[in-house]
Each structure stands twice: as structure tokens, then as C-alpha cells.
Amino acid sequence: MQQFPCPYCGLRNETEFHFAAESGKTRPDTNTPIDDKHWSDYLYQNYNPKGTSKEVWMHLACREVFLMTRDTVNMDVLEVQALRGEHHD
């Protein structure tokens, strides 16, 4: 079992974590009209990189969302980053 570091709780079993999405997408401003292409790109397109990937994850135990940078080939965790507040090292 691999362990992932939660910025708040430290190392925990991978089964406690949920992969949410690739990071870096900005939700289009829906107060102004957006075309189908931009909306569907936002919803569905991924880079799905082989190698370094920066992603949004949730630690299901504490319900916190954070950024994790991984290597998608050897599964190494390269960096985690809390999205708010202070975090323990």
C-alpha cells in the first residue's frame, strides 16, 4: 500500500485519498455567455501527462482539498501543497 502525504494529517494510506482533477483549470465565468467548446474543454479535456502531473486531491478523512505533484510512471510523490491555512510539516 502506497502512502500519500496529506498537508494536514501527514502520511496516510492511499485508500484514504480521492483523485479529483488535474490542477490549473479555471472555471469559465458563467455570468457571461461561453461557447460549447470552452465549456466542454473545461469539463472534459485533460493533459493526462506521462511523467510529472500536478493534481487536485482530497483527503477523505479530513475532507481537505490540496495539490499533489506526482510522477505518473513510478508513482513518486514530488510535492504536496495545502490550498488554505497553515499546514504541519
Add this chain to the structure above:
Amino acid sequence: MYTYVHNKQEADPMTLPYSAWQIAKQSLTNHKNWTPAWRTKQPKKHYDVIVIGAGGHGLATAYYLATQHNIKHVAVLEKNWLGGGNTGRNTTAIRSNYFYPESVALYDLSVRLYENLSAELNYNVMFSQRGMLVMAHSEAEMEMASRMTNAMQINGTDAELWGRKKTAKRIPVLNYSDTARYPIHGGVWQSRAGTGRHDAVAWGYARAADKAGVDIIQNCEVTDFIVEGGRCQGVNTQLGEIRGEQTAMVVAGHSSPLASLAGFSLPLHSYALQAFVTEPIKPVLDTVVFSPSYGTYVSQSDKGGLVFGGALDRVPSYGQKGNLPMQEQVITGLIEMMPIAQRAKLLRHWAGIVDVTPDSSPLIGGTPLPGLALNCGWGTGGFKAIPAGGFLTAHYLAKGGHHEISKPFDLSRFERGELIDEGAASGIAH
């Protein structure tokens, strides 16, 4: 015998037909004169169509281009050895028990092509229509099973709703205890479903495509696309530049890295999908069973091994090995649904990298780069679809547009909001 045949590359390239007579004839010379099943070729400078990826879908695409559309200047470029991707790693369930009309049309075309494939290719792909049961474990699930059965029948494929008694009679090896974690209420039976021989499908298409004049070039990784005048004009490879009027990428789990070389992204995530086989045991199971609740499906191979698998790993990955939590889930699922399996030793375990779309339906058709088509997104269930996927991709390339059956699976469905959500409809699917 096949290994010997494939490695003997200096022999006469003429493909010998396979038959009982041929075996008898070759035995007179101690089987020394069998010829290779396909030739080893060096790439030419230019082709009508370049197919990237010699998995089942790529090889079938080339085969149907040559045989259905008379397009013979076709190259299939493979970075490793042919059939070494997901096609050679899958658990070989073939079925068309899907929910939506578009899906049944696609997968049933494939089952129908499979029914005649051994004869067509002159290669025994060992399609065994032993039937498949998708189990239901509660009254509520029986309601859904009956909805599924109705949908399949309306869409024109065979389906039967089975209760507990019929299931217990037909498949006695399962766990019918009332205290089972998921008691068996019955399920959806498809009698034309079954299993095939994965390598034989790749090898059979390769041999038949080669015979029809297709160049299959192994150890030839595509490293970039040649784009001129806003159009894909071919590819760069480790064996140099190869030009093509049209190019098709048919590379399953590696579609996103190739797409990024071509300058676009796709609605895909790549995941490892694992499978397992036990040591051979006496015949106990002569059909395919799948329990969405246990998250496990199983069949027994002709050699006697229990071949089983389950859902995708939970973490997107290109590492071609599975992770432990999913192993535990799949194996515990197996021994709860079929308790005698707990005595069997695991013989092998492996994984392949599959390409999963948001609606668990494939992508066939054009890409944002003119001159480049694709066939991918089959995720956990594209072995069953190899004949249809190849047939439809060849049609798209030859006619410059979709066959009726592949039209709904165009990449543009996401922009149109016309998803074909089989992820939700048929659960984890193989």
C-alpha cells in the same frame, strides 16, 4: 509451434494456409518448413495510411483497409512487439450487454464479426460463446437487471433475466449462501457472450493484414508528427521519417502523450487495470460471471486457470503494474463470490494502461489536426470491440467520414453534450 514460426524470419514470406491437411503435410518434413506468419519489413518512405499502434484495433484497421477498401499501401507502426499492449494483457471477455442503443449497435457488430473471425482470418481465435452472467444481489438490483434485459432486447441483442434458481442450476460453483456478503438473486444472461484468445486475435489480424499487403513494422516508435500546411503529413519515428496521406493513432493508454505531440488534448485519463490468473484447476466454471457488487469478474481458461479481474486502480497511472488495495478488493471479491477459489494459488498477475473517457465510451473519428484520425478510449473493454473498432476506423479513413455506427462516438460528442454514459449504465465493464 507459433513461436517457432514467428521467429523464423528468413523463410519464404508466402503465408501458408492453416489446415489439418497442412499440419499433416508439414509433419512429413518434421515441421521444418512452416513459414513466418508475417514478414519483417523496413518502412517505405510513403504510405496511403499510417496506423500507429499494432494492438488489435490498429491491426484490424489495417486489415479492413486492405480487404474492405482495397487500400493496400498501409503501414502499422509499433513501438514494441505487436499485440504486447492491452490486447495481449486482457481477460478476453467478449459481449454486447450494454444499455444504450448506440453501444449495442457497436458491440453487437463486433460480436457478429467475432462469430465468423476464425474462418475469415484462417486463424483460430478460439471465440467460445459460453455465455456471461452479470449478477444481481438484491431486489433493487433485480429491478435494474430487468431494465437492462429489456433495453438489450429492444436494442436487438440477446438477453435473458435469470432468477436465483436458474442461476444456481447453471453456475453451481458460486456462493449461494444466505449469509454471503452479497446474496445471489439472479442476473442478466447473454448467451452469445464468451471469451476468445487474445494473442490469436492480434496474430490472426497481423497475418491476414500482412497477406493483404500491409507493412507491419515493429520496434518503431512514433516520436512526433509531421505537420505541414496545417495538416498531418506523416510521422517521425526511431527508423526515420515516414509520410502518409492519412495517419491514425490507435495507441490506447498512450493516446494523450501522442495527442500532445500533435498539439491537442483529449478527454482521457490513463489508469492501470489489473488481471490475475490462478494455477490450473479442474473445470468448475464454463461461463463468464461478473458481479458489480463484489467488483470482480471471472472465467476459466481452457488450460484451467481462473482468469479474473475487477475495476481500475484508483490513481491515474502509466506505471504498468497494479497497486495493492485494488488487488485485495478483487481477490476478496473472487473468494467471496466463489469460495472454492480460496484454495487456488495465484500464478500470475499483471496490468495494462487503459484510456478512460468521461462516459466510458470509445472515441472514433477525426481529431483537431486534419489528416490525423483516432481510435481510442476503449478503457477496460476494448478487446471485445476489436473487429468493430478496426472495421469502423477503416471506414472512416477510406470514406473520409463516419459509418452510421461510429458517428455517435466522434470526439465532438463532448462539445455537443451527447455523451453515451456506459460508465453509469453498465458499471465496471470488461
